[in-house]
Amino acid sequence: MSLLSIHHVAIICADYARSRRFYVELLGLRVLAENFREARQSWKLDLALPDGGQIELFSFPAPPPRPSRPEAQGLRHLAFRVEDVAGWKARLEAAGIAVEPIRVDEYTGRRFTFFADPDGLPLELYESGGKAACTPENQGNGA
Secondary structure (H helix, E strand, C coil): CCCCCCCEEEEEECCHHHHHHHHHHHCCCEEEEEEEEHHHCEEEEEEECCCCCEEEEEECCCCCCCCCCCCCCCCCCEEEEECCHHHHHHHHHHCCCCCCCCEECCCCCCEEEEEECCCCCEEEEEECCCCCCCCCCCCCCCC
């Protein structure tokens, strides 16, 4: 018996409409389902990536902020695999999103960069391909 894959990542946002626009219109995720849960006064938006992975976007009344920096225990960032890191960087910057300089993973030779969603959740773009295959020995990028 083994784990097969990550099914979804759940994200709680402070401003549902703003985060919905960010993930759907800017990042291009496909809407699978969108429901308002009256009893919880909460939206639940199911979003799909092309590979079948999903993000669940939730809203709750006045959620407390979760600091991303300084780094602490827990989820560090969410990484998306892309074919063109530079193209994505340009797209995000054209939309007014601050994006870190592109760096090269010292273990895999692949390019990557970081930016944040509207609530400050660190997001990474990690380029497919590169000079080295991702193996159990070199799969971490140290980021």
